[in-house]
Amino acid sequence: MNTRHDPIRPDRRRAADQRRAEGQDSRRAEGRDSRRAGGPGYGPRLLRRAGAASGLVLGATLTLYPLTLYPLALSEPVSSSPLPTLLGLLLGLPHGAVDHLVPGWLGSARRLPVRLAVLLGYAGTAGAALCAFLARPAAALLGFLVLSVVHFGAGDEAFRAEREGVRPRLRPFGVLAYGGPPVVLPLALWPEQVDPLLERVAAGSTALLTAEVRAGALLLTALAITVTALRDLARGRRGDVAQLGVLTAVFVVVPPTCAFGVYFAAWHSLRHVARLLAADPANAACLREGRLAPALWRFARQAALPTGIVLVSFALLVWYAGPAGTLPAAFAVLAALTLPHALVVAWLDRHRPGGPRDVDRPARPPATRNRR
Numbered sequence: 001m002n003t004r005h006d007p008i009r010p011d012r013r014r015a016a017d018q019r020r021a022e023g024q025d026s027r028r029a030e031g032r033d034s035r036r037a038g039g040p041g042y043g044p045r046l047l048r049r050a051g052a053a054s055g056l057v058l059g060a061t062l063t064l065y066p067l068t069l070y071p072l073a074l075s076e077p078v079s080s081s082p083l084p085t086l087l088g089l090l091l092g093l094p095h096g097a098v099d100h101l102v103p104g105w106l107g108s109a110r111r112l113p114v115r116l117a118v119l120l121g122y123a124g125t126a127g128a129a130l131c132a133f134l135a136r137p138a139a140a141l142l143g144f145l146v147l148s149v150v151h152f153g154a155g156d157e158a159f160r161a162e163r164e165g166v167r168p169r170l171r172p173f174g175v176l177a178y179g180g181p182p183v184v185l186p187l188a189l190w191p192e193q194v195d196p197l198l199e200r201v202a203a204g205s206t207a208l209l210t211a212e213v214r215a216g217a218l219l220l221t222a223l224a225i226t227v228t229a230l231r232d233l234a235r236g237r238r239g240d241v242a243q244l245g246v247l248t249a250v251f252v253v254v255p256p257t258c259a260f261g262v263y264f265a266a267w268h269s270l271r272h273v274a275r276l277l278a279a280d281p282a283n284a285a286c287l288r289e290g291r292l293a294p295a296l297w298r299f300a301r302q303a304a305l306p307t308g309i310v311l312v313s314f315a316l317l318v319w320y321a322g323p324a325g326t327l328p329a330a331f332a333v334l335a336a337l338t339l340p341h342a343l344v345v346a347w348l349d350r351h352r353p354g355g356p357r358d359v360d361r362p363a364r365p366p367a368t369r370n371r372r
């Protein structure tokens with residue numbers, strides 16, 4: 001096969017080989033794109049819609065809140081109730097329920113032993129995180145908050161890159177600009193509402209979050225938001241600037257437990273589910289035809305059993321811990337599942353079309369090459 005040392009016309013052979021390889025490369029990239037993203041252009045289109053929907057829901061929360069809900073939600077029992085956060089977490093739970101299938105979709109874990117190893121690794125990592133949470137709750141909660149900033153922010157950076165069909169670049173300021181608002185703003189701007197909850201989740205955790213730590217994190221987040229917004233403005237991405245503005249404003253204006261509940265279900269989870277629908281090769285045909293319902297139905301079926309298992313484990317834990325233990329139990333389960341979930345999502349970001357494992361160019365092949 002290797003003709004590099006062929007004594008006869010090596011230059012012409014080499015050129016022909018290169019042309020053939022380029023053609024194969026391009027066809028492979030196209031096939032990969034249509035397998036994974038539901039047909040050329042469909043993945044980005046789905047992500048654009050999901051992005052617009054999440055921005056609209058947060059925008060609606062921001063505008064309706066002062067008009068209708070403000071007096072109610074600022075009233076003491078509602079503003080510091082964990083209920084909206086728990087409800088949002090519950091609604092968003094399925095976004096992590098098909099994590100174990102993702103490596104198989106991207107072609108890395110189709111064989112049964114590999115799939116079993118993925119499942120075992122997932123369960124083992126969750127178990128280790130749960131042990132850490134039970135042994136050192138305050139320190140573990142702090143680690144969980146940092147992990148949340150990175151997971152939320154990297155998720156949005158990857159989402160934006162996939163929507164544009166380019167390689168994801170995890171710029172630290174970009175990650176902090178998107179991951180900071182849902183975590184840092186509640187801690188820094190709403191301590192009266194958040195601190196009692198943090199103490200209920202893990203006694204002693206607020207002592208670690210000193211005023212200086214919060215002020216420093218707030219400053220860095222504000223800087224990251226400003227830099228990212230200016231960078232996007234310079235590139236003419238006014239839509240992204242508006243979305244970042246809405247995301248930030250929601251966490252400044254709306255009390256945190258409410259803002260976080262809406263954010264988790266309608267922004268983080270919705271966007272991630274859109275990426276999952278585009279990544280599942282079995283959705284390619286229906287998504288190419290513009291039919292979303294079969295893809296959603298397939299996702300619902302795949303997510304049902306793992307979501308059910310988590311809910312039953314959670315119910316057992318609450319029953320064991322009693323009503324006072326509900327919040328710590330909820331967060332212990334959440335923190336335990338977040339660690340393997342964040343690892344799988346980081347893996348997805350690296351292996352999606354256009355990710356660093358792919359060739360060093362946009363996810364979709366250039367328009368001039370091999371267009372039908």
Ligand SMILES: CC1=C(/C=C/C(C)=C/C=C/C(C)=C/C=O)C(C)(C)CCC1
Nearest residue numbers: 085145148151183186194197198260338
């Ligand atoms: C503990 C706590 C909070 C933080 C919750 C976080 C950070 C959840 C992260 C979930 C993740 C990362 C899920 C993965 O997809 C709030 C809302 C600030 C205030 C109430 C107490």
Ligand SMILES: [Fe+2]
Nearest residue numbers: 095096272341
């Ligand atoms: Fe997530």
